[in-house]
Amino acid sequence: MKTIEFTIVMLPGRGAFLLGCVLAFGSPCATSQAQHSHPPTQNAAPQIGAAAIPFELKTLDGKPISLTGLRGKPLVMNFFASWCDPCREEMPLINELAAQSWNKGYSVLAIAVEDSRAAVTEYAKEFKLTLPIALDLNSTVKRAYRIFGPPATFFIDRQGIIRDIIIGPLTPERLSTALMNAGIRR
Secondary structure (H helix, E strand, O other), X not given: XXXXXXXXXXXXXXXXXXXXXXXXXXXXXXXXXXXXXXXXOOOOOOOOOOXXXXXXXXXXXXXXXXXXXXXXXXXXXXXXXXXXHHHHHHHHHHHHHHHHHHHHOOEEEEEXXXXXXXXXXXXXXXOOOOOOEEEEOOOHHHHHOOOOOOOEEEEEOOOOEEEEEEEOOOOHHHHHHHHHHOOOOO
């Protein structure tokens, strides 16, 4: 009597396939645990420990800003939108962080996504923002960083390596941990 044993293997983005093994005369199938690792694709989502994805945008006042130009200091990079309620709640904390950054040797950059220049200008006035604001008007950087909706904050060390990621609103406690991970002392 032969018994056939099947295992369904799911590969993300590649579908599923069956692995079969025939059991003959009561002896178990030989099993092995092969480690399947696929090299990251060029469009892989940014991860802690990976290099931050380079970009170049224009600031609200029309000046070019790039990740490369910010290298050499730790960076707090916050994705936000003027219509986003959690973004509105966390922005005073981000603005306070930016006000301290000049003396403490790090940078803070806000990147407006899914928004218009006019709406972001009003938002900046309303919150009396002092930090640089980059406009991602065509969502290029948002897509590169795999941001599905704001807020999201990346903590990048002076070498350009992502040391922490917070998806969703910041809390003072979580912010402290993320800053330490990026080598920022408050």
